[in-house]
Amino acid sequence: MIVDRLFEAVKNQGHVCVGLDTELSYLPESFSEAFLTRGEAIFQFNKEIIDKTSDITACYKVQIAYYEALGLEGLKAYSNTLRYIKQKGAISIGDIKRGDIQKTAEMYAKAHFEGDFEGDFVTLNAYMGINDSLEPYLNYIANKDKGIFVLIRTSNQGAKDFQYIRDQKGAFLYTKVGEKLQQLAQQYLGECGFSSIGGVVGCPNNEEGIQLRNQINNLFLLIPGYGAQGGGAKDVVPYLINGNGGVVNSSRGIITAYKNDLTNPIDFAEASRKAVLRMRDEIWGAIQ
Amino acid sequence: MIVDRLFEAVKNQGHVCVGLDTELSYLPESFSEAFLTRGEAIFQFNKEIIDKTSDITACYKVQIAYYEALGLEGLKAYSNTLRYIKQKGAISIGDIKRGDIQKTAEMYAKAHFEGDFEGDFVTLNAYMGINDSLEPYLNYIANKDKGIFVLIRTSNQGAKDFQYIRDQKGAFLYTKVGEKLQQLAQQYLGECGFSSIGGVVGCPNNEEGIQLRNQINNLFLLIPGYGAQGGGAKDVVPYLINGNGGVVNSSRGIITAYKNDLTNPIDFAEASRKAVLRMRDEIWGAIQ
Numbered sequence: 169m170i171v172d173r174l175f176e177a178v179k180n181q182g183h184v185c186v187g188l189d190t191e192l193s194y195l196p197e198s199f200s201e202a203f204l205t206r207g208e209a210i211f212q213f214n215k216e217i218i219d220k221t222s223d224i225t226a227c228y229k230v231q232i233a234y235y236e237a238l239g240l241e242g243l244k245a246y247s248n249t250l251r252y253i254k255q256k257g258a259i260s261i262g263d264i265k266r267g268d269i270q271k272t273a274e275m276y277a278k279a280h281f282e283g284d285f286e287g288d289f290v291t292l293n294a295y296m297g298i299n300d301s302l303e304p305y306l307n308y309i310a311n312k313d314k315g316i317f318v319l320i321r322t323s324n325q326g327a328k329d330f331q332y333i334r335d336q337k338g339a340f341l342y343t344k345v346g347e348k349l350q351q352l353a354q355q356y357l358g359e360c361g362f363s364s365i366g367g368v369v370g371c372p373n374n375e376e377g378i379q380l381r382n383q384i385n386n387l388f389l390l391i392p393g394y395g396a397q398g399g400g401a402k403d404v405v406p407y408l409i410n411g412n413g414g415v416v417n418s419s420r421g422i423i424t425a426y427k428n429d430l431t432n433p434i435d436f437a438e439a440s441r442k443a444v445l446r447m448r449d450e451i452w453g454a455i456q
Numbered sequence: 457m458i459v460d461r462l463f464e465a466v467k468n469q470g471h472v473c474v475g476l477d478t479e480l481s482y483l484p485e486s487f488s489e490a491f492l493t494r495g496e497a498i499f500q501f502n503k504e505i506i507d508k509t510s511d512i513t514a515c516y517k518v519q520i521a522y523y524e525a526l527g528l529e530g531l532k533a534y535s536n537t538l539r540y541i542k543q544k545g546a547i548s549i550g551d552i553k554r555g556d557i558q559k560t561a562e563m564y565a566k567a568h569f570e571g572d573f574e575g576d577f578v579t580l581n582a583y584m585g586i587n588d589s590l591e592p593y594l595n596y597i598a599n600k601d602k603g604i605f606v607l608i609r610t611s612n613q614g615a616k617d618f619q620y621i622r623d624q625k626g627a628f629l630y631t632k633v634g635e636k637l638q639q640l641a642q643q644y645l646g647e648c649g650f651s652s653i654g655g656v657v658g659c660p661n662n663e664e665g666i667q668l669r670n671q672i673n674n675l676f677l678l679i680p681g682y683g684a685q686g687g688g689a690k691d692v693v694p695y696l697i698n699g700n701g702g703v704v705n706s707s708r709g710i711i712t713a714y715k716n717d718l719t720n721p722i723d724f725a726e727a728s729r730k731a732v733l734r735m736r737d738e739i740w741g742a743i744q
Contacts, residue, residue, distance in 0.1 A: 231560055233564045234560075234563050236573065237564070237566040240528065240572050243531055247528065265554070265555055272521045275524065278525040279525040279527070280524075285524065294618070296610050296612060297614020297617040299617075300612045300613065300615075322557070324558070324585060326585020327588075328585070329588075330582070330583060330632065331583070333632060334624055335621045338624075348617065
C-alpha cells in the first residue's frame with residue numbers, strides 16, 4: 169500500500185510536502201535563459217529542487233494548474249517532473265482536484281494513474297458524490313499501489329460558503345464528507361493503520377479541528393496552507409496522530425525561498441533545501 | 457457577451473450541445489487505422505462530426521478527461537478540437553470541472569481561456585467557495601467574451617450524498633450554490649437577459665426542478681443526462697425559459713449513433729447528424 173511508503177517517508181524524512189507549483193516568474197532569470205522552452209526551464213528548475221531535497225521531504229505535490237497554464241509544453245514539464253520524482257524513488261501527489269463521475273472519472277483515473285501523467289497519489293473533489301466520484305480509482309488503490317486525497321475542508325476564507333453549511337442534525341457538510349471517506353477508507357488500510365484513501369484538510373487549529381481528526385482517524389491527511397496561507401507548525405500538530413498520518417505542504421515558501429536569501433540569491437536549490445530543513449524542524453519541534 | 461451568442465445559436469439552431477467525449481473505442485476501426493497516432497484519429501473523427509453538425513447544434517462540449525487519458529497526444533487532440541470549433545465559428549465548452557482557489561484558479565483560467573486549450577466556456581466546481589473559486593474567471597467574462605457553467609445539481613444517483621444535504625432552514629446545498637451564483641450572475645448579464653455565468657443542472661423533472669429554475673432565472677443552463685443517462689425531451693422543458701436559456705448535452709447518443717445505424721454503419725458523421733436532428737426535434741416538440 170502506497171500509504172505505508174508515505175508513512176515511512178514521514179517517519180524518516182519529516183512531514184514536508186514540497187509543492188512544485190512552479191511558475192516561470194519564480195525562476196531566476198539567468199537560469200531560465202539557458203533553456204529553449206519555458207516548459208524545459210520549469211522542469212529543470214524542479215529537477216534541481218528535487219535533487220536537493222528528496223532526502224528530507226515526505227513527498228512532492230505537483231499542482232497541475234501551473235503546467236496547464238502553459239498548454240502542451242507545460243504539461244510536458246508536468247509529465248517530466250512526475251517521472252523524475254519516480255526515478256528518484258520519491259513519492260508524488262498530482263494535485264489535480266478532479267471531480268467527475270462514471271466513464272469520465274474512469275478516464276481521469278487512467279490519465280493520472282497510468283501513462284504520461286502517472287503519479288502515486290491524486291487529489292480529488294467529491295461534490296458529485298462519494299461513490300460516484302471515487303469508484304474508478306478504487307481498483308488502482310487496491311491493486312496498483314495508488315492513493316487519493318479527497319477535499320474535506322480547505323483553509324481559505326471562502327471555504328465557509330458551502331463546507332460549513334450545517335445539516336439538520338447540526339453536522340457540517342465537511343464532516344459528512346469526512347464521515348463517508350472514513351467509512352470507505354476501512355477497505356484500504358495499510359499496515360501503518362492509515363488508509364490509502366486520505367483527505368485534504370486545511371490548517372485552523374481549534375476544537376473543531378480536533379473533533380474532525382478524531383472522526384477521520386484512519387485518513388492520512390494532506391495539509392495545505394503552511395507559510396503562504398498563514399498556518400504554522402503549531403496548527404499542524406492536532407492533525408497528526410502519534411506524530412504521523414499527515415504531510416504538510418508548502419510551495420512558494422520553499423521554491424521561491426532563494427528570493428529572500430541575500431547571501432546567494434541565485435542558488436535556488438540550496439535555498440529550498442534550507443527552507444525544507446527549517447520547516448521540518450519547526451514541525452518536529454512543535455510535535456515534541 | 458458570449459451568452460448572447462449562445463442564446464442566438466439556441467434560437468436558430470436548436471438546443472443540442474454535442475458532447476465530444478471521444479474515446480478511441482468509439483471510432484470505426486477502419487477509420488482509426490488511417491492515422492498514425494490515436495490523438496490524430498480522435499481529432500479527425502471530431503472534425504468530421506463538427507463539419508456535419510455545426511449548422512444544427514448550439515455548441516460543442518469537449519470533455520477533457522477523455523483526452524487527458526491519452527496523455528500529451530490526447531491533449532493535442534483536445535487543443536486541435538477546440539481550435540477547429542472556433543475556426544468553424546461555433547461555440548465550445550471545455551468540460552473541465554476544475555475547482556481551486558487563488559493563484560491556482562488563476563492558472564486554470566489562463567490555461568482554458570488562453571493559449572492551447574482556449575474555449576468559449578468552461579465548467580467549474582465551487583466546493584471551495586464561490587468567490588474564491590470563481591474570482592479569477594470574472595475578468596475574462598467581463599472583458600474577453602468568456603463564460604462559465606458552475607456545477608449546481610448533477611443528475612447522477614450519488615448527487616444525493618452532498619448536494620441534497622439540507623441546511624437548518626431546510627434549503628438544499630445545491631440551492632445555496634444556485635443562490636450565490638444567481639447573485640453573482642447579475643453583474644454579467646447579456647442582452648438576452650441571461651448571464652455569462654451559468655450553471656450545470658441535471659435533468660429530473662419535478663416540483664424541485666421548477667423551484668430551482670425560478671430561483672436561478674438569470675443563469676443559462678448546461679443540462680447533461682439526455683439519452684445515455686436516462687433523461688428525455690420532456691425532462692428538459694422545465695429548465696428552459698420561453699424556450700431558451702439552456703443547452704442540452706448528449707455525447708455517446710450522438711457520436712456513437714452510427715453503431716446503431718444498420719443502413720450504413722461506417723458513416724459516423726452522417727449518423728451523428730441524424731441523431732442531432734432527432735434530438736433537436738424532440739426538444740422543439742416538447743416545448744410546444
